[in-house]
Amino acid sequence: MNSNVCLFWKRLGVAAGILCLLATLAFAQSDTSQITGIVRDASGALVPNAKVAAVNETTGIERSATTNQDGFYTLTNLPPGPYTVSVEAAGFRKSVSKGNRLSASIPLSVDVNLEVGAVAETVEVTASVATVQADSATVGKTIESQQIANMALNGRNPLLLAQLKPGVRSGSMNRFTFGLDSAGLAINGARTQDFLITFDGAVGIRTRSNGTSVGTADVETVQEVQILTSNYNAEYGRSSGGQVRMVTKSGGQDFHFAAYDYLRNRALDANSWQRNVNGQTKPQNTFNQFGYVVSGPVYIPGKFNTNKNKLFFHGRRSSSAIAAK
Numbered sequence: 581m582n583s584n585v586c587l588f589w590k591r592l593g594v595a596a597g598i599l600c601l602l603a604t605l606a607f608a609q610s611d612t613s614q615i616t617g618i619v620r621d622a623s624g625a626l627v628p629n630a631k632v633a634a635v636n637e638t639t640g641i642e643r644s645a646t647t648n649q650d651g652f653y654t655l656t657n658l659p660p661g662p663y664t665v666s667v668e669a670a671g672f673r674k675s676v677s678k679g680n681r682l683s684a685s686i687p688l689s690v691d692v693n694l695e696v697g698a699v700a701e702t703v704e705v706t707a708s709v710a711t712v713q714a715d716s717a718t719v720g721k722t723i724e725s726q727q728i729a730n731m732a733l734n735g736r737n738p739l740l741l742a743q744l745k746p747g748v749r750s751g752s753m754n755r756f757t758f759g760l761d762s763a764g765l766a767i768n769g770a771r772t773q774d775f776l777i778t779f780d781g782a783v784g785i786r787t788r789s790n791g792t793s794v795g796t797a798d799v800e801t802v803q804e805v806q807i808l809t810s811n812y813n814a815e816y817g818r819s820s821g822g823q824v825r826m827v828t829k830s831g832g833q834d835f836h837f838a839a840y841d842y843l844r845n846r847a848l849d850a851n852s853w854q855r856n857v858n859g860q861t862k863p864q865n866t867f868n869q870f871g872y873v874v875s876g877p878v879y880i881p882g883k884f885n886t887n888k889n890k891l892f893f894h895g896r897r898s899s900s901a902i903a904a905k
Contacts, residue, residue, distance in 0.1 A: 611660065611684035611685050611778070611780055611781045611806075611825060611827050612656075612657045612658055612659055612660075612684070612685075613658055613660060613682050613683065613684055613685055613686055613687055613688065614654055614655060614656045614657070614658060614687050614688070615634050615654070615655045615658060615663065615665065615680070615682060615687070615688045615689075615690055616652070616653065616654045616655070616687060616688075616689055616690075617632075617652075617653060617665075617689055617690040617691045617692060618647075618650070618651045618652050618653075618691050618692075619632070619647050619651045619653065619667055619669070619691075619692045619693075619694065620651060620691070620692070620693050620694070621672065621693070621694050621695075621696070622693065622694070622695055622696065626647075626649075626650055626651030627647060627651050627669050627672070627694060628647055628648060628649045628650070628651060629646055629647060629669070630646065630647040630651070630653075630667050630668065630669035630672075630694070631644065631646055631667070631668045631669070632644065632645050632646070632647060632653045632655065632665065632666070632667050632692075633665070633666050634655045634658065634663045634664070634665050634666075634680075635663065635664045635666075636658075636659065636661050636662070636663055637661070637662040637663060637664055637678070637679075638661050638662065638832040638833070639659075639661070639830065639831075639832050639833060639892060640833050641659070641890075643655045643656075643657070643658060658682055659830070660682050660683050660684040660803065660804060660827055661681075661682060661803075662678075662679055662680065662681055662682075663680045663681075663682055664676060664677065664678045664679075664680070665677045665680055665690045665692070667692045667694065668699055669694060669699075670699070671696065672694035672695060672696060672697060672699070673694065673695045673696070673697035673698065673699070673701040673702060673703050674699055674700075674701065674702045674703070675692050675693075675694055675695075675702075675703050675705070676702055676703070676704045676705070677690060677692065677704075677705050677706075678704065678705070678706050679706050681724075683722040683804065683806060684722075684804065684806055684825060684827045685806065685816075685825065686722065686806075721744065721745040721806070721807050722804055722805070722806045722807075723738075723741050723744060723804060723805045723806075723807075724803075724804050725802070725803050725804060725829065728741065728799050728802055728804075728805065729799065733799065736798070736799050736842060736869060737797070737799075738797050738798075738799050738802045738805050738826065739765075739777070739793060739797065739805075739824065739826075741805045741807075742765055742767075742805070742807045742824045743765070744807075745807040745809060747767060747768045747809050747810075748765055748766070748767050748768075748807060748809065748822070749765070749766050750764045750765055750766070765822075765824070766821075767807075767809055767821045767822030768809055768810060768821065768822065770820060770821030770822065771821065774819060774820050774821035774822075775819050775821040775822040775823065775824060776816070776818050776819035776821075776822075776823050776824070777793050777824050777825075777826070778823070778824075778825045778826065779797065779826050779828065780826070780827060780828055781825075783818065784826075797826050797828075798896065798898060800838075800840070800871070800873050800896050800898070801828050801829055801873070801894065801896055802826055802827070802828060802829065803827045803828060803829040803830075804826075804827045805824065805825070805826050805827075806823075806824075806825040806826075806827070807822065807823070807824055807825075808822055808823035808825065809822045810822070828894075829875070829894050830875075830892050830894050831875040831876050831877060831878075831892030831893045831894045832875065832876065832877070832892060833876075833877055834876060834877075835874075835875070835876035835877075836873075836874070836875050836876060837872065837873070837874045838872065838873050839870075839871070839872040840869075840870065840871060840872070840873075841868070841869070841870040842867075842868070842869045842870070843867070843868050844865065844866065844867045844868075845864075845865070845866040845867075845868075846862050846863070846864055846865065846866070849862055849863075849865060850862070869898060869899070870898070870899060871896055871897045871898030871899060872896065872897055873894075873895070873896040874894075874895055874896070875892070875893060875894040875895070876892065876893065877891065877892050877893075878891040878892065878893055
Protein backbone atom coordinates (compact mmCIF):
# COMPACT_ATOMS: atom_id res chain seq x y z
CA MET A 581 0.00 0.00 0.00
CA ASN A 582 1.26 3.49 -0.83
CA SER A 583 2.92 5.18 2.18
CA ASN A 584 0.86 8.32 1.64
CA VAL A 585 -2.35 6.29 1.82
CA CYS A 586 -1.19 4.62 5.06
CA LEU A 587 -0.35 8.01 6.55
CA PHE A 588 -3.79 9.32 5.56
CA TRP A 589 -5.60 6.46 7.32
CA LYS A 590 -3.43 6.83 10.42
CA ARG A 591 -4.22 10.52 10.65
CA LEU A 592 -7.91 9.81 10.06
CA GLY A 593 -7.90 7.26 12.89
CA VAL A 594 -6.23 9.71 15.28
CA ALA A 595 -8.71 12.42 14.36
CA ALA A 596 -11.65 10.07 14.90
CA GLY A 597 -10.29 9.08 18.31
CA ILE A 598 -9.91 12.71 19.36
CA LEU A 599 -13.47 13.49 18.23
CA CYS A 600 -14.84 10.55 20.21
CA LEU A 601 -12.95 11.71 23.31
CA LEU A 602 -14.21 15.28 22.94
CA ALA A 603 -17.76 14.03 22.43
CA THR A 604 -17.51 11.95 25.62
CA LEU A 605 -16.20 14.90 27.62
CA ALA A 606 -18.88 17.21 26.25
CA PHE A 607 -21.61 14.74 27.16
CA ALA A 608 -20.22 14.37 30.69
CA GLN A 609 -20.48 18.12 31.21
CA SER A 610 -24.18 18.31 30.31
CA ASP A 611 -26.71 19.29 32.95
CA THR A 612 -28.83 16.16 32.64
CA SER A 613 -31.12 14.71 35.28
CA GLN A 614 -33.26 11.65 35.98
CA ILE A 615 -36.84 10.53 36.52
CA THR A 616 -37.55 7.93 39.20
CA GLY A 617 -40.69 6.45 40.70
CA ILE A 618 -42.61 3.46 42.05
CA VAL A 619 -45.36 1.63 40.19
CA ARG A 620 -48.26 0.24 42.24
CA ASP A 621 -51.69 -1.23 41.55
CA ALA A 622 -55.00 0.07 42.90
CA SER A 623 -54.51 -1.82 46.20
CA GLY A 624 -51.04 -0.33 46.72
CA ALA A 625 -49.16 -3.53 45.88
CA LEU A 626 -45.89 -3.12 44.00
CA VAL A 627 -45.83 -3.98 40.29
CA PRO A 628 -42.55 -5.54 39.07
CA ASN A 629 -41.48 -5.92 35.42
CA ALA A 630 -43.61 -3.02 34.23
CA LYS A 631 -42.36 -1.22 31.14
CA VAL A 632 -41.72 2.48 31.71
CA ALA A 633 -40.92 4.98 28.96
CA ALA A 634 -40.24 8.74 29.10
CA VAL A 635 -40.54 10.80 25.91
CA ASN A 636 -39.31 14.38 25.66
CA GLU A 637 -42.32 16.35 24.42
CA THR A 638 -40.09 18.80 22.54
CA THR A 639 -37.54 16.58 20.83
CA GLY A 640 -39.22 13.16 20.91
CA ILE A 641 -36.15 11.56 22.49
CA GLU A 642 -37.19 8.44 24.44
CA ARG A 643 -35.69 6.53 27.37
CA SER A 644 -37.11 3.28 28.72
CA ALA A 645 -36.65 1.01 31.71
CA THR A 646 -38.31 -1.88 33.57
CA THR A 647 -39.40 -1.81 37.21
CA ASN A 648 -37.53 -4.11 39.58
CA GLN A 649 -39.04 -6.45 42.20
CA ASP A 650 -39.81 -3.45 44.40
CA GLY A 651 -41.73 -1.72 41.62
CA PHE A 652 -38.99 0.91 41.35
CA TYR A 653 -37.65 2.40 38.11
CA THR A 654 -35.10 5.03 37.17
CA LEU A 655 -34.45 6.78 33.86
CA THR A 656 -31.07 8.54 33.75
CA ASN A 657 -29.19 11.00 31.51
CA LEU A 658 -32.31 12.94 30.54
CA PRO A 659 -31.93 16.51 29.24
CA PRO A 660 -34.23 19.03 30.96
CA GLY A 661 -37.65 19.66 29.50
CA PRO A 662 -41.27 18.41 29.58
CA TYR A 663 -41.75 14.63 29.52
CA THR A 664 -44.57 12.17 28.95
CA VAL A 665 -44.16 9.12 31.19
CA SER A 666 -46.03 5.95 30.15
CA VAL A 667 -46.27 2.65 32.03
CA GLU A 668 -47.47 -0.73 30.69
CA ALA A 669 -47.93 -4.04 32.53
CA ALA A 670 -49.85 -7.22 31.81
CA GLY A 671 -53.39 -7.14 33.21
CA PHE A 672 -53.41 -3.34 33.68
CA ARG A 673 -54.51 -0.35 31.65
CA LYS A 674 -51.70 1.70 30.13
CA SER A 675 -50.94 4.82 32.19
CA VAL A 676 -49.81 8.01 30.42
CA SER A 677 -48.73 11.05 32.44
CA LYS A 678 -48.05 14.25 30.43
CA GLY A 679 -46.38 17.53 31.23
CA ASN A 680 -43.81 16.28 33.75
CA ARG A 681 -41.32 19.14 33.92
CA LEU A 682 -37.72 17.98 34.48
CA SER A 683 -35.14 20.56 35.57
CA ALA A 684 -31.39 20.25 35.14
CA SER A 685 -29.61 18.29 37.88
CA ILE A 686 -32.78 18.01 40.02
CA PRO A 687 -34.29 14.47 40.02
CA LEU A 688 -38.03 14.21 39.39
CA SER A 689 -40.28 11.65 41.08
CA VAL A 690 -43.22 10.29 39.06
CA ASP A 691 -45.10 7.54 40.91
CA VAL A 692 -47.78 5.63 39.02
CA ASN A 693 -50.90 3.74 40.18
CA LEU A 694 -52.14 1.26 37.57
CA GLU A 695 -55.78 0.30 37.09
CA VAL A 696 -56.90 -3.23 36.26
CA GLY A 697 -57.94 -3.64 32.64
CA ALA A 698 -56.73 -4.38 29.13
CA VAL A 699 -53.38 -2.99 28.00
CA ALA A 700 -55.14 -1.50 24.96
CA GLU A 701 -57.03 0.83 27.30
CA THR A 702 -55.24 4.03 28.32
CA VAL A 703 -55.55 6.24 31.38
CA GLU A 704 -54.20 9.75 30.78
CA VAL A 705 -53.28 12.22 33.51
CA THR A 706 -51.68 15.67 33.42
CA ALA A 707 -48.88 16.37 35.86
CA SER A 708 -49.44 19.13 38.39
CA VAL A 709 -47.30 22.27 38.32
CA ALA A 710 -45.85 21.45 41.75
CA THR A 711 -43.43 18.54 41.44
CA VAL A 712 -41.52 16.56 44.05
CA GLN A 713 -37.73 16.52 44.18
CA ALA A 714 -36.64 12.97 44.98
CA ASP A 715 -33.51 12.13 46.98
CA SER A 716 -32.19 15.67 46.87
CA ALA A 717 -31.71 18.15 49.69
CA THR A 718 -30.65 20.87 47.27
CA VAL A 719 -32.00 24.32 48.06
CA GLY A 720 -32.44 25.92 44.65
CA LYS A 721 -34.72 27.68 42.21
CA THR A 722 -35.22 27.04 38.51
CA ILE A 723 -36.28 29.88 36.20
CA GLU A 724 -37.72 28.49 32.95
CA SER A 725 -37.65 29.88 29.41
CA GLN A 726 -41.15 31.36 29.52
CA GLN A 727 -40.33 33.28 32.68
CA ILE A 728 -37.06 34.46 31.14
CA ALA A 729 -38.88 35.71 28.02
CA ASN A 730 -41.52 37.60 30.03
CA MET A 731 -39.18 39.41 32.43
CA ALA A 732 -37.68 42.85 31.78
CA LEU A 733 -33.91 42.48 32.08
CA ASN A 734 -31.72 45.56 32.05
CA GLY A 735 -29.20 44.57 29.38
CA ARG A 736 -31.08 41.29 28.73
CA ASN A 737 -28.45 39.32 30.65
CA PRO A 738 -30.05 36.20 32.24
CA LEU A 739 -27.28 36.09 34.85
CA LEU A 740 -29.16 38.81 36.76
CA LEU A 741 -32.14 36.45 37.19
CA ALA A 742 -30.25 34.87 40.09
CA GLN A 743 -31.52 37.78 42.20
CA LEU A 744 -35.00 36.21 42.15
CA LYS A 745 -33.79 33.59 44.63
CA PRO A 746 -33.96 34.53 48.33
CA GLY A 747 -30.49 34.91 49.81
CA VAL A 748 -29.01 36.28 46.56
CA ARG A 749 -28.26 39.99 46.28
CA SER A 750 -26.36 42.32 43.97
CA GLY A 751 -24.58 45.57 44.72
CA SER A 752 -26.88 47.43 42.35
CA MET A 753 -30.36 46.17 41.46
CA ASN A 754 -30.76 48.51 38.47
CA ARG A 755 -27.36 47.93 36.89
CA PHE A 756 -27.12 47.75 33.11
CA THR A 757 -25.14 44.61 32.31
CA PHE A 758 -24.64 43.49 28.74
CA GLY A 759 -20.95 42.53 28.57
CA LEU A 760 -18.76 40.15 30.55
CA ASP A 761 -19.76 40.41 34.18
CA SER A 762 -20.05 38.62 37.51
CA ALA A 763 -23.26 40.56 38.26
CA GLY A 764 -21.83 41.38 41.67
CA LEU A 765 -23.83 38.52 43.16
CA ALA A 766 -23.44 37.60 46.82
CA ILE A 767 -25.09 34.28 47.71
CA ASN A 768 -26.03 33.67 51.35
CA GLY A 769 -23.44 36.18 52.56
CA ALA A 770 -20.52 34.76 50.58
CA ARG A 771 -18.12 37.03 48.70
CA THR A 772 -19.07 38.07 45.17
CA GLN A 773 -16.31 35.92 43.65
CA ASP A 774 -17.27 32.81 45.64
CA PHE A 775 -19.91 31.40 43.30
CA LEU A 776 -19.73 29.34 40.15
CA ILE A 777 -21.27 30.01 36.72
CA THR A 778 -21.75 27.09 34.32
CA PHE A 779 -23.09 26.77 30.78
CA ASP A 780 -24.57 23.31 30.07
CA GLY A 781 -22.46 21.95 32.92
CA ALA A 782 -19.17 23.45 31.67
CA VAL A 783 -17.40 25.92 33.96
CA GLY A 784 -17.95 29.47 32.72
CA ILE A 785 -15.63 31.45 35.02
CA ARG A 786 -12.61 33.32 33.73
CA THR A 787 -9.36 32.74 35.61
CA ARG A 788 -7.79 35.59 37.64
CA SER A 789 -10.85 37.80 37.18
CA ASN A 790 -12.82 37.55 40.44
CA GLY A 791 -15.60 35.35 39.11
CA THR A 792 -16.34 37.13 35.83
CA SER A 793 -18.24 35.06 33.28
CA VAL A 794 -16.38 33.86 30.17
CA GLY A 795 -19.19 35.19 28.00
CA THR A 796 -22.62 36.75 28.02
CA ALA A 797 -25.58 34.45 27.59
CA ASP A 798 -28.52 35.60 25.51
CA VAL A 799 -32.10 35.24 26.72
CA GLU A 800 -33.06 33.94 23.27
CA THR A 801 -30.81 30.89 23.70
CA VAL A 802 -31.22 30.11 27.41
CA GLN A 803 -33.76 27.42 28.29
CA GLU A 804 -33.49 27.74 32.06
CA VAL A 805 -31.41 29.33 34.80
CA GLN A 806 -30.89 27.33 37.97
CA ILE A 807 -29.64 28.91 41.18
CA LEU A 808 -28.29 26.57 43.88
CA THR A 809 -27.67 28.29 47.20
CA SER A 810 -26.97 25.55 49.74
CA ASN A 811 -26.88 21.81 50.40
CA TYR A 812 -26.19 20.98 46.76
CA ASN A 813 -24.50 17.68 46.03
CA ALA A 814 -20.73 17.25 46.01
CA GLU A 815 -20.79 16.59 42.25
CA TYR A 816 -21.09 20.35 41.65
CA GLY A 817 -18.17 21.46 43.82
CA ARG A 818 -15.68 24.25 43.01
CA SER A 819 -17.55 26.89 44.99
CA SER A 820 -18.32 27.70 48.61
CA GLY A 821 -20.94 30.35 47.87
CA GLY A 822 -23.40 28.94 45.36
CA GLN A 823 -24.07 27.94 41.76
CA VAL A 824 -25.68 29.77 38.82
CA ARG A 825 -26.22 27.13 36.15
CA MET A 826 -27.50 27.99 32.67
CA VAL A 827 -28.95 25.43 30.28
CA THR A 828 -29.11 26.46 26.62
CA LYS A 829 -31.92 25.61 24.23
CA SER A 830 -31.80 22.87 21.63
CA GLY A 831 -33.96 22.46 18.55
CA GLY A 832 -37.10 20.35 18.41
CA GLN A 833 -39.10 18.27 15.98
CA ASP A 834 -40.62 21.36 14.33
CA PHE A 835 -38.94 24.27 12.55
CA HIS A 836 -39.23 27.66 14.28
CA PHE A 837 -38.12 31.13 13.23
CA ALA A 838 -38.44 34.40 15.12
CA ALA A 839 -37.10 37.92 14.61
CA TYR A 840 -36.84 40.52 17.37
CA ASP A 841 -35.80 44.08 18.13
CA TYR A 842 -35.49 45.40 21.69
CA LEU A 843 -35.18 49.18 21.99
CA ARG A 844 -34.79 51.70 24.79
CA ASN A 845 -34.01 55.40 24.25
CA ARG A 846 -34.60 58.90 25.59
CA ALA A 847 -38.08 59.12 24.08
CA LEU A 848 -39.23 55.98 25.90
CA ASP A 849 -37.44 56.48 29.23
CA ALA A 850 -38.74 58.60 32.12
CA ASN A 851 -36.54 61.20 33.75
CA SER A 852 -35.43 60.70 37.34
CA TRP A 853 -36.88 62.81 40.14
CA GLN A 854 -33.47 64.22 41.01
CA ARG A 855 -32.76 65.32 37.43
CA ASN A 856 -36.16 66.99 37.21
CA VAL A 857 -35.49 68.95 40.41
CA ASN A 858 -32.13 70.11 39.05
CA GLY A 859 -33.65 71.10 35.71
CA GLN A 860 -31.73 68.45 33.81
CA THR A 861 -33.14 66.72 30.75
CA LYS A 862 -33.37 62.96 30.37
CA PRO A 863 -29.99 61.29 29.73
CA GLN A 864 -29.20 59.83 26.36
CA ASN A 865 -29.28 56.12 27.19
CA THR A 866 -29.93 54.15 24.03
CA PHE A 867 -29.83 50.38 23.75
CA ASN A 868 -30.89 48.50 20.62
CA GLN A 869 -30.59 44.74 20.23
CA PHE A 870 -31.98 43.01 17.17
CA GLY A 871 -31.60 39.65 15.51
CA TYR A 872 -33.27 36.36 14.70
CA VAL A 873 -33.50 32.80 16.04
CA VAL A 874 -34.00 29.63 13.99
CA SER A 875 -34.29 26.05 15.27
CA GLY A 876 -35.54 22.63 14.24
CA PRO A 877 -34.50 19.10 13.29
CA VAL A 878 -31.62 18.24 10.98
CA TYR A 879 -33.61 16.63 8.20
CA ILE A 880 -32.51 15.53 4.72
CA PRO A 881 -35.29 14.13 2.47
CA GLY A 882 -34.90 11.12 0.23
CA LYS A 883 -32.60 8.16 0.75
CA PHE A 884 -30.36 10.24 3.00
CA ASN A 885 -33.29 10.85 5.34
CA THR A 886 -32.20 11.24 8.98
CA ASN A 887 -34.19 10.48 12.11
CA LYS A 888 -35.92 13.67 13.28
CA ASN A 889 -35.70 12.44 16.88
CA LYS A 890 -31.92 12.32 17.03
CA LEU A 891 -30.29 15.49 15.71
CA PHE A 892 -31.43 19.11 16.20
CA PHE A 893 -30.07 22.61 15.80
CA HIS A 894 -30.67 25.99 17.42
CA GLY A 895 -28.95 29.11 16.18
CA ARG A 896 -29.29 32.86 16.45
CA ARG A 897 -27.80 36.04 15.05
CA SER A 898 -27.81 39.15 17.19
CA SER A 899 -26.42 42.69 16.97
CA SER A 900 -26.42 45.47 19.54
CA ALA A 901 -25.87 49.21 19.66
CA ILE A 902 -25.32 51.08 22.93
CA ALA A 903 -25.04 54.82 23.44
CA ALA A 904 -24.98 56.60 26.79
CA LYS A 905 -24.33 60.20 27.71
